[in-house]
Every structure is written in C-alpha cells, then in structure tokens.
Amino acid sequence: MILVTGASGHLGRLVIENLLKSVPASQIAGMVRNAEKAKDLEAQGIDIRIGDYHDPASMEAAFQGVEKLLLISSSDFNNRLQQHKNAVDAAKKSGVKHIFYTSVAMKDINTSPLKPLLEDHFQTEAYIKDSGFTYTFLRNTLYYDVIPMFLGEKVFETGVYFPAGEGKVAFATRADLAEGTARVLTGEGVENKTFYLTGAEAVSFSDIARELSALSGKEVTYNSPDPKEFEDTLKQFGLPEGIVYMSVLFAAGIKNNDFENTEGTLEEILGHKPESLSGFLKGIYSNN
Structure with a gap:
C-alpha cells in the first residue's frame, strides 16, 4: 500500500493520477484533512483517510497497513518541522517501512537568505534518517507554476517587477515533478537515495x-527593484504579511542563485524533456 499525504492538494492529486497509470487503485491511499475535497479520488477507488499533521493520533490511524509513505511537506509554515516530526513518529508507530519525502533542491541552505524558511526541509530529512526508516528524498526545484504569482495579473501592462536581479532558477512544472515522483515511488533501487529533480x-x-x-x-520590461521598495509596494497592495515575507525571501534566494543548478535526473526518470520556459508561458499566457 502506498499512501500520499496532502492527497487533495495540487501535488498530491497529480501524484495519485500518475500512480493510477501503473498501480491498482486498491493499493493507493490518500490522507486528507477534509474528505469532501477528495470525493473524486474516492470515486476512482482510492482509499481516503483522514489525518492532520498537527494531530499525531489521526496520522497513526491513517498510516495503518501502509508500506510506502509519500510525505509531502506541509504548506503550513507554522512550526512545520514539528508537523513533519509528528508524521514521522506516527509512521514509525504504524509500521511504515519506507518514507519518501518532498524536500527542496538548493545549492547551500547555510548561505541562503531562505534559511529561516526552508532549513526545516533538511532537518526533516535528518529526522527521517535518525528514526531508522528506509528513505528516499525528492529534492524538488521551484515550480514554474508559481511564476504567475510573482508576476501579477497585469504583467503585460506593468512589466516584470521582482527583485531577483539576474539570479537563475532551474524551474520545473508541478506536473513533471508529480510524474517523476510517481515513477520513483514505483521504481526499483531507490532505497536510501536522494534525487535532485530540476528543470x-x-x-x-x-x-x-x-x-x-x-x-x-x-x-x-524587467525591473529588479530594491528589496525594501518591493516589500513596501506589496504592503501597499494589502497583501498578507506572510505572503510579503515569503515573496521577499524567495526573491533574495533567487538573486543568490540558490536554485540555478540543473540536473538531468528528472529527464532521465520521465523519459522525456521537462517542460521548457517558453512552453510553460505559452500554456499560461497564449490568450493575452
């Protein structure tokens, strides 16, 4: 039995869709907080289980009979490391054998402006190892899918306004990463390995x-403003403080070239080239 956490989320749902191409639905489970959001998956025969990263007992019940656990990192940054530890501890009590964890592909977390936000990925990896699990770490690059959020709705009128300098990112689409993840979940020889999945x-x-x-x-046009000016501009738009904080930090991390390394691993796993920048942008903006 393979269980995917966050099964009703963007990545989890796509991973399950890809798993269904090679794995019977009866061997796939999905953990969600709200069963209503997973009705479509349940209709396909997926075993939907209720669990919450903040509630260890709920996860201990959800993980029963699971051999492989895909632990998708929490999107709730409030004490995220503890959430992940809760999941790992519950997996141990439930007899899970192998944890696959969605981490992040970065040059060096210790020299990154994003350390306060993303260090918990590497702390989670260490905790999984220290807990004695067979592990597979999927170090994912940034999603192409977040680009429209950084650009804003009126990018063709206002231009690109983002303080990333000339920093580069080996973006990949969420769809390509989900397909790659499903292939690793069902592949052989992936035990105790780390995969860098980039564009x-x-x-x-x-x-x-x-x-x-x-x-x-x-x-x-492209304008890379002073980070403080960028922060003040976002605040003037009334964006939530958390969104402003994350946007400023990600811009700083990109400017620092934290995500510029390209690896051929994703292409090798997929058996085809990952989506390109031009292909992604055409898909999003072709009607503009």
Whole structure:
C-alpha cells in the first residue's frame, strides 16, 4: 500500500493520477484533512483517510497497513518541522517501512537568505534518517507554476517587477515533478537515495520578460527593484504579511542563485524533456 499525504492538494492529486497509470487503485491511499475535497479520488477507488499533521493520533490511524509513505511537506509554515516530526513518529508507530519525502533542491541552505524558511526541509530529512526508516528524498526545484504569482495579473501592462536581479532558477512544472515522483515511488533501487529533480534549463526573470515580449508581440520590461521598495509596494497592495515575507525571501534566494543548478535526473526518470520556459508561458499566457 502506498499512501500520499496532502492527497487533495495540487501535488498530491497529480501524484495519485500518475500512480493510477501503473498501480491498482486498491493499493493507493490518500490522507486528507477534509474528505469532501477528495470525493473524486474516492470515486476512482482510492482509499481516503483522514489525518492532520498537527494531530499525531489521526496520522497513526491513517498510516495503518501502509508500506510506502509519500510525505509531502506541509504548506503550513507554522512550526512545520514539528508537523513533519509528528508524521514521522506516527509512521514509525504504524509500521511504515519506507518514507519518501518532498524536500527542496538548493545549492547551500547555510548561505541562503531562505534559511529561516526552508532549513526545516533538511532537518526533516535528518529526522527521517535518525528514526531508522528506509528513505528516499525528492529534492524538488521551484515550480514554474508559481511564476504567475510573482508576476501579477497585469504583467503585460506593468512589466516584470521582482527583485531577483539576474539570479537563475532551474524551474520545473508541478506536473513533471508529480510524474517523476510517481515513477520513483514505483521504481526499483531507490532505497536510501536522494534525487535532485530540476528543470533542464536555468532561467532568470529577465529571460521570462523576454519570452513574454516574444509571446505578446510587445515589450515586457524587467525591473529588479530594491528589496525594501518591493516589500513596501506589496504592503501597499494589502497583501498578507506572510505572503510579503515569503515573496521577499524567495526573491533574495533567487538573486543568490540558490536554485540555478540543473540536473538531468528528472529527464532521465520521465523519459522525456521537462517542460521548457517558453512552453510553460505559452500554456499560461497564449490568450493575452
């Protein structure tokens, strides 16, 4: 039995869709906090179980009979490490044999502006190892899918406004990462290994502006403002403090080239090239 946590979320749902291509539904379970959001998965024969990272007892029950656990990192940054520890502890009590964990592909967390936000990924990896599990770590790059959030809805009028300098990112789509994750979950020889899953090309936000210009037929400028100016601008738009904080830190991490390394592992696992920048942007903005 393979169980996917966060099964009703973007990544979890896509992983399950890919698993169904090679694994009977009767061998797949999904953990969710709200069963209503997973009705479609349940209709496909997926065993939907209720569990919450903040509630160890709920996870201990959800993990019963599970051999392989895909622990998708929590999207709730409030004491996220403890949430992950709760899941690992529950897995141990439930007899789970193998934990697959979605971590992050970075150059060096210790020199990154994002250390306060992302160090818990590596602390979680250490905790899984120290707990005696067979492990597989999926160190995922940043999603192409977050680019529209950084660009804003009026990017063709206002241009790209993001303080990332000329820092580059080896983005990959959530869909490609989900397909790769499903293949690793069902693959052989993945025990006690770390996979760096990145796109095939590293691109900057000036590259993104150039692609948008070519796509729209009009110039889309790129402005990398002072980080404080950027922060103040986001606050003026009334964005939540947490969103502002994360946006500023991710921009700083990108400017620091934390995510520029490209690896061929994802392409090798998929058996095809990951989505390109131009392909992704065409899919999102082709009607503009």
